Amino acid sequence: MNTITIKLPLYEPTNIKIEMYKKMRSNFSRACNQVLAYKKEHPTVKASELDRHIHSIPLPSTLHQEARKLAVSRFNDWKKNAKTKGFPLFREKISILFNNQNWRLRFDKGHLNVGLPTLEDGNLTIEKYVPLQVNAYTLFWVNYLLTGKMDPQSKYCQSSFEGVSVPKKGNAQLFEKKGKWYFSFAISFETNASSKTSKAIGVDRGLRLIAVAGDAESGKYMTFNGRQIGHIRRTYSRLRRTFMKAKNMKALKRLEDKEQRVIRYWNHVISKKIVKFGIECGASIINLEDLSNIRSMKKYWKRADRNINSWAFYDLEKKLTYKSRLAELRVEKVSPFKTSQECSKCGRINKSNRRKANYTCSCGYKDHADVNASFTISKRSSIGSNDQTAACAAV
Numbered sequence: 001m002n003t004i005t006i007k008l009p010l011y012e013p014t015n016i017k018i019e020m021y022k023k024m025r026s027n028f029s030r031a032c033n034q035v036l037a038y039k040k041e042h043p044t045v046k047a048s049e050l051d052r053h054i055h056s057i058p059l060p061s062t063l064h065q066e067a068r069k070l071a072v073s074r075f076n077d078w079k080k081n082a083k084t085k086g087f088p089l090f091r092e093k094i095s096i097l098f099n100n101q102n103w104r105l106r107f108d109k110g111h112l113n114v115g116l117p118t119l120e121d122g123n124l125t126i127e128k129y130v131p132l133q134v135n136a137y138t139l140f141w142v143n144y145l146l147t148g149k150m151d152p153q154s155k156y157c158q159s160s161f162e163g164v165s166v167p168k169k170g171n172a173q174l175f176e177k178k179g180k181w182y183f184s185f186a187i188s189f190e191t192n193a194s195s196k197t198s199k200a201i202g203v204d205r206g207l208r209l210i211a212v213a214g215d216a217e218s219g220k221y222m223t224f225n226g227r228q229i230g231h232i233r234r235t236y237s238r239l240r241r242t243f244m245k246a247k248n249m250k251a252l253k254r255l256e257d258k259e260q261r262v263i264r265y266w267n268h269v270i271s272k273k274i275v276k277f278g279i280e281c282g283a284s285i286i287n288l289e290d291l292s293n294i295r296s297m298k299k300y301w302k303r304a305d306r307n308i309n310s311w312a313f314y315d316l317e318k319k320l321t322y323k324s325r326l327a328e329l330r331v332e333k334v335s336p337f338k339t340s341q342e343c344s345k346c347g348r349i350n351k352s353n354r355r356k357a358n359y360t361c362s363c364g365y366k367d368h369a370d371v372n373a374s375f376t377i378s379k380r381s382s383i384g385s386n387d388q389t390a391a392c393a394a395v
């Protein structure tokens with residue numbers, strides 16, 4: 001089950017509405033606190049009696065129930081840790097909760113509106129709805145909720161959403177943050193899990209392009225050309241050779257520490273973007289070449305730079321493994337065998353297909369060489385998960 005929370009700002013709410021929401025909010029908070037106090041005196045009290053106890057507070061009756069449920073659950077939490085926790089108290093500026101039955105979205109004259117139980121008299125007619133602000137992302141989810149179908153043309157429609165179920169409306173909140181009012185709600189849905197477990201993106205690591213993440217299936221890719229990093233690296237490389245010649249080990253150490261800090265920062269940024277890209281592609285696996293490839297690459301690196309370059313590769317891998325796990329993706333290792341010579345379209349391996357940054361195959365496929373390599377890596381099957389190698393690389 002996937003759950004997404006969508007937050008929408010109210011669109012130019014009138015002062016009358018805002019004053020009413022503030023009143024509802026403070027009454028909602030008061031109802032919560034009264035339930036807490038009453039429950040403390042009468043721990044075995046029934047829900048219906050609690051509801052009667054707060055009945056006189058002006059609120060729509062559904063909010064009486066929400067306040068009671070919220071306060072009772074907070075009370076029970078407190079009961080479990082009563083020795084260490086102070087008695088709970090609800091702030092006045094609380095979020096007002098609505099259960100899934102009690103809010104409605106609808107379009108009216110091109111505007112999205114939400115209907116909520118409020119302090120207004122009478123039935124909830126369209127005049128009582130309040131307009132919401134949407135953007136392309138939130139509109140994608142709103143349309144899915146209203147129609148039961150995801151727009152396959154939308155860039156937010158991931159391939160892992162294939163065979164997606166009808167969405168389930170979840171609970172919602174109305175709240176104020178920094179003077180702005182928002183309505184947020186949850187949507188849950190099931191996806192065809194089988195398509196999610198097998199999909200991989202590939203990441204090619206290099207020096208000219210620090211990393212390229214590619215998805216052969218969709219043809220999407222993302223490059224990190226590291227123009228900023230390249231400049232720094234060349235400067236460091238030159239300094240390092242000078243210090244080495246002069247056998248100035250102290251200066252050399254200082255230089256490496258400084259350089260490591262810069263690389264760490266960029267690897268953090270890059271790995272975060274790669275994981276995000278993986279999620280957007282609907283992948284659950286990030287394929288990396290097995291580390292032995294670094295040995296074969298080493299011959300291209302200047303002797304003085306070898307240590308720092310392999311360290312930078314390991315560091316990126318470590319961060320990628322860690323951040324993937326947080327996002328419920330995993331890093332897998334694939335064979336690095338001629339990934340840069342193999343055509344990601346037809347599988348032919350030909351050394352001369354690669355001419356510096358260009359890859360051209362006789363099958364008609366043409367691309368940036370590192371993009372082709374990332375596609376090839378994404379298609380390779382795993383030779384093991386990264387948990388072990390990451391531990392070894394933690395230097």
Ligand SMILES: [Zn+2]
Nearest residue numbers: 343346361363
């Ligand atoms: Zn080819």
